Amino acid sequence: MDTSLIQQRRNLVTELPGPNSKELDRRRSAAVSPAVSSVLPVYVHEASGAILVDVDGNSLIDLGAGIAVVSVGHAAPAVVDAVQAQIGRFAHTCFMVSPYEAYVAVCEALNTLAPGSEPKRTALFNSGAEAVENAVKIARHVTGRQAVIAFDHAYHGRTNLTMSLTAKNMPYRDRFGPFAPEVYRVPMSYPYRDPDGMTGEQAAERAIEQIERHVGADSVACVLIEPIQGEGGFIVPATGFLPAVAAWCRDHGVVFAADEVQTGFCRTGDWFACDFEGVVPDLMTTAKALAGGMPLAAVTGRADLMDAVHVGGLGGTYGGNPVACAAALASIDTMKDQDLAEAARRIGQTVTARLGPLQASHPGIGDVRGRGAMMALELVRPGTKEPDAEAAKRIASACHRAGVVVLSCGSYGNVIRLLPPLVIEEDLLGDGLDVLAGAIDEVLSGSAD
Numbered sequence: 185m186d187t188s189l190i191q192q193r194r195n196l197v198t199e200l201p202g203p204n205s206k207e208l209d210r211r212r213s214a215a216v217s218p219a220v221s222s223v224l225p226v227y228v229h230e231a232s233g234a235i236l237v238d239v240d241g242n243s244l245i246d247l248g249a250g251i252a253v254v255s256v257g258h259a260a261p262a263v264v265d266a267v268q269a270q271i272g273r274f275a276h277t278c279f280m281v282s283p284y285e286a287y288v289a290v291c292e293a294l295n296t297l298a299p300g301s302e303p304k305r306t307a308l309f310n311s312g313a314e315a316v317e318n319a320v321k322i323a324r325h326v327t328g329r330q331a332v333i334a335f336d337h338a339y340h341g342r343t344n345l346t347m348s349l350t351a352k353n354m355p356y357r358d359r360f361g362p363f364a365p366e367v368y369r370v371p372m373s374y375p376y377r378d379p380d381g382m383t384g385e386q387a388a389e390r391a392i393e394q395i396e397r398h399v400g401a402d403s404v405a406c407v408l409i410e411p412i413q414g415e416g417g418f419i420v421p422a423t424g425f426l427p428a429v430a431a432w433c434r435d436h437g438v439v440f441a442a443d444e445v446q447t448g449f450c451r452t453g454d455w456f457a458c459d460f461e462g463v464v465p466d467l468m469t470t471a472k473a474l475a476g477g478m479p480l481a482a483v484t485g486r487a488d489l490m491d492a493v494h495v496g497g498l499g500g501t502y503g504g505n506p507v508a509c510a511a512a513l514a515s516i517d518t519m520k521d522q523d524l525a526e527a528a529r530r531i532g533q534t535v536t537a538r539l540g541p542l543q544a545s546h547p548g549i550g551d552v553r554g555r556g557a558m559m560a561l562e563l564v565r566p567g568t569k570e571p572d573a574e575a576a577k578r579i580a581s582a583c584h585r586a587g588v589v590v591l592s593c594g595s596y597g598n599v600i601r602l603l604p605p606l607v608i609e610e611d612l613l614g615d616g617l618d619v620l621a622g623a624i625d626e627v628l629s630g631s632a633d
């Protein structure tokens with residue numbers, strides 16, 4: 185099937201889910217662990233750009249991009265070609281046994297793209313969680329310290345260490361303990377919920393005071409932070425927060441580790457979210473959009489830190505798989521060739537122009553926020569800041585029924601987030617936003633006055 189023939193247009197030919205999806209869902213119930221859930225039970229047959237075609241022939245608009253993964257679009261031609269060419273040559277050797285060029289080339293690309301001008305090195309892994317685990321290993325090794333600082337609302341993965349770093353109990357942590365030791369949580373800058381007028385510097389001071397009082401700077405290996413929090417609710421810290429935290433780390437020999445797994449690769453309108461305020465992390469984790477849909481993750485960091493780990497200290501059977509590396513090189517080229525950072529900024533403007541005004545007529549929309557193509561709405565009970573998860577759920581369901589894939593998130597489950605492929609066409613994005621606006625009107629209409 186040539187996916188380039190798939191029209192970039194929403195088109196429903198059955199109710200959602202359709203009969204074929206329902207049949208697959210029956211098989212799923214009998215075969216798949218119910219602990220692994222899906223946002224909507226519509227089974228995908230093929231996909232292109234920002235369109236998912238399901239097993240009943242419906243075309244849905246994808247405003248989630250597989251959770252910020254296919255930024256270059258589904259079945260991006262350069263990625264498809266690179267994957268096909270590589271898998272025909274060899275699919276796997278294990279870089280730790282017999283190395284190959286694509287791994288080296290991905291590391292070179294990441295070292296160049298990552299913020300800061302100091303020499304850097306990269307190591308490759310399979311998933312975001314694995315990258316975060318390795319960033320912590322490196323930070324502990326080079327500092328000889330153990331404590332890791334994570335933030336309220338943080339999400340870093342589902343493995344034991346990263347689950348311990350993740351803030352939210354349900355569904356990520358509940359009854360999955362014991363948790364990894366030496367993880368300490370401090371307040372994030374959350375402008376919508378912080379005291380009015382709290383600056384980024386003040387929010388940093390609040391966090392730092394807690395670190396110094398509860399842990400002690402000398403015990404801290406690293407401060408790990410998402411420069412814009414993803415699963416926690418698309419929380420954009422106040423200006424000045426990240427630079428102040430990074431400066432404190434520098435002054436105290438603490439590794440500043442930025443988790444750019446969700447924010448990386450043009451999503452926020454820059455290559456990385458740290459770029460926005462010129463923050464240079466000591467270590468940076470990436471995954472998701474790095475390889476256009478293939479599983480690949482990385483830790484990129486200052487050469488002096490990365491070089492301090494003993495030979496053989498990091499690795500894994502599949503880390504930096506050649507097919508995933510070929511996909512990454514093609515994805516990165518596509519982002520450069522098509523200037524997807526600029527595309528993300530344009531998407532941000534379109535979303536803000538369409539959704540921003542809804543706030544005036546719907547007091548249930550507490551906040552419209554985000555950066556670039558990482559935008560969200562936080563839903564609250566009108567006249568309060570009390571989270572309204574039910575409204576978020578109903579709005580998302582209405583979008584799903586109409587063939588628009590939107591995701592929710594947030595510590596309180598009350599945030600609707602948009603993460604479209606960065607190649608989404610203007611008209612298609614407009615249609616998706618119209619559906620979302622209609623769903624908001626429908627669900628919040630009681631609160632319109």
Ligand code: PLZ
Nearest residue numbers: 251311312313339340341414443445446
């Ligand atoms: N760090 C910042 O956003 C993954 C998780 C979805 P993996 N986010 C989506 C879910 O419910 O499991 C994420 C992230 C940040 C780390 C991760 C973990 O990346 O590739 O899912 O391991």
